[in-house]
Amino acid sequence: MPELPEVEVVRRGVEAHVVGRRVDDVEVYGARVTRRYPPGPMDLAARMRGATVVDARRRGKYLWLVLPDDLALVVHLGMSGQLLVERHDAMAESHLRARFTFADGDPELRFVDQRTFGGILLADVGPDGIPLPIAHIARDLLDPDLDQPAVVKRIHERSSAVKRVLLDQQVVSGIGNIYADEALWRAGIHGERLASALTKPSISRLLDHTREVMTAALEQGGTSFDSLYVNVNGASGYFERSLEVYGQQGRPCSRCGTLIRREAFMNRSSFSCPRCQPRPRRLAR
DNA sequence: CTTTTCTCCTGTATGC
DNA sequence: TGCATACAGGAGAAAA
Numbered sequence: 001m002p003e004l005p006e007v008e009v010v011r012r013g014v015e016a017h018v019v020g021r022r023v024d025d026v027e028v029y030g031a032r033v034t035r036r037y038p039p040g041p042m043d044l045a046a047r048m049r050g051a052t053v054v055d056a057r058r059r060g061k062y063l064w065l066v067l068p069d070d071l072a073l074v075v076h077l078g079m080s081g082q083l084l085v086e087r088h089d090a091m092a093e094s095h096l097r098a099r100f101t102f103a104d105g106d107p108e109l110r111f112v113d114q115r116t117f118g119g120i121l122l123a124d125v126g127p128d129g130i131p132l133p134i135a136h137i138a139r140d141l142l143d144p145d146l147d148q149p150a151v152v153k154r155i156h157e158r159s160s161a162v163k164r165v166l167l168d169q170q171v172v173s174g175i176g177n178i179y180a181d182e183a184l185w186r187a188g189i190h191g192e193r194l195a196s197a198l199t200k201p202s203i204s205r206l207l208d209h210t211r212e213v214m215t216a217a218l219e220q221g222g223t224s225f226d227s228l229y230v231n232v233n234g235a236s237g238y239f240e241r242s243l244e245v246y247g248q249q250g251r252p253c254s255r256c257g258t259l260i261r262r263e264a265f266m267n268r269s270s271f272s273c274p275r276c277q278p279r280p281r282r283l284a285r
Numbered sequence: 286c287t288t289t290t291c292t293c294c295t296g297t298a299t300g301c
Numbered sequence: 302t303g304c305a306t307a308c309a310g311g312a313g314a315a316a317a
Contacts, residue, residue, distance in 0.1 A: 001310065032294085036313095061311075079294085079310055095295090115294040117311060160288065169312075177310065267290080268310060 002077040003061060004140055004174030005217040005239070010083050011063045014109070015056040017085040018065065022052045022103040033097040033113065036133070037121035041098075044122050048073065048100070057129070060140045060173025064131055070124055072131045078117030084110045140174035141211040152203045155195050162198060163191025164266060166210070175210060178246045179217070181271050183210035185245045190277040191270050197280075216242065245271040 002010070026048050028034060028041030037044055048067070055066035064072040075083065084093075085107045098111040098120055111120060123131040130137075139146045151172050158165045165171055166180045175183075184191050186209040189198070198206075217239040244254055249262035253273040263270050 003311095035293095076311080078312085080296090113294095114296070115309090117294065158287090164288090167311090266310095269308085 001079055001176055001178065002081065003176035003179050003214075004142065005179075005214050005221050007058055007061050007063055007077060007174075008142070008218055009221040010077070011056050011058040013085065014063070014065065014083060017107065018100075018102075018109055019053050019056055022050065023048045024101045024103045025049060026101075027099045029097050029099075030116075032116045033111065033119050034121065036119050039122075044120070047071070047122055059130060059134065059143070060137050060169055061176070062131075062134050062137060062173075064123075066125070072123055072125050074121050074123055074131045074134060075111065076118045076120075078113060078115065078119070080115045081111065081113040081118030084112055086110060137169050138171055138173045141172060141207060141214060142174070146172075148204060148207060151207065152200050155203050156198070156200055158195040160195055161192045161265075162189060162195040162203075162206070163270065165195045166191075166206075167266075172207070174214070177268055177270075178243070179210060179214055181246045182213045182244060185271075185273060185277060186213060188276050190272060190279050191265065193280045245273065247271065 026041075026045035028045065031041070034041045034044060051067040051071070053065050053067065057064055057066060057072075062074060062076055064074040066072055075081075077083070080095075087106045088101065088108050093110070093112045095112050095114045095116075096110055097113050097116065100109040100111075102108065111118075113119075121133065123133045126132050126135060128135075138151075154171055155162070155165050158171070163180050163184060166175050166183070167177070180191065183206060187202070187206040189202070189206060195203070220239045220242065245260050248260045249271060251260055252258065253260055253276060256273065256275045258273055258275040260271055261274050263272070
């Protein structure tokens with residue numbers, strides 16, 4: 001599942017293969033992929049024709065292509081979205097949702113999404129450089145302008161499970177289920193501990209661990225695109241072998257040997273070490 | 286206002 | 302073998 005490191009790998013691929021090129025046409029397949037863009041696919045295509053891609057940017061799990069006139073094509077990969085750079089005559093994927101062709105010919109850019117939890121939309125960019133529809137998304141842990149003490153304070157003020165807060169993109173963005181579990185294991189904190197019951201230094205260390213695990217994943221995922229394929233399989237690809245807890249139930253913890261457990265949380269799964277990350281006595285949900 | 290639950294989607298794995 | 306069910310989970314709407 002694409003979280004910050006995977007989306008950053010995609011952004012770099014788009015930056016390398018698409019920035020500086022002029023859009024020739026856009027074809028959208030099905031209505032769902034543009035559901036967050038009420039004017040619809042015809043309008044989106046019309047506004048993009050002839051526009052030169054100026055930049056490829058990212059915040060959290062969102063990425064966007066900067067277009068002239070303070071316009072941006074915002075892309076979210078959702079659960080299963082991919083941006084692929086391919087020859088025009090390459091066979092259409094069964095879940096091809098949008099195709100962007102360029103005035104200089106091959107390659108083209110495709111948005112492919114099996115479950116269509118992801119989507120694309122056009123939006124104006126605000127004075128801060130962020131597309132208006134995602135202005136509510138908080139800075140992520142790789143953002144040099146992130147005010148970490150302020151984030152620590154916000155987390156400390158929340159009366160909810162700390163993992164739930166980590167996953168809240170309006171507090172700090174880019175963290176999904178995989179890296180939340182990995183970071184909590186590194187920090188030795190059970191995700192159901194009450195955020196407000198943690199000390200501020202321990203919350204700050206947890207954020208440091210999160211940043212470190214994402215950086216490590218990015219370094220491994222960053223090697224996997226070199227041709228025309230913009231990889232979004234970081235979670236199931238190179239970094240998978242480095243996962244300490246996510247999906248590792250029944251295997252020994254690399255620190256203490258206790259078997260990793262799997263628990264239900266927020267209608268999902270959480271993975272942790274029973275010894276390194278003891279459950280709190282009073283549950284925070 | 287804050288916090289939690291529900292919903293969207295489809296390929297894959299599992300159970301009877 | 303076949304059918305039903307569970308599961309993966311990001312994000313926003315809706316509910317509490």
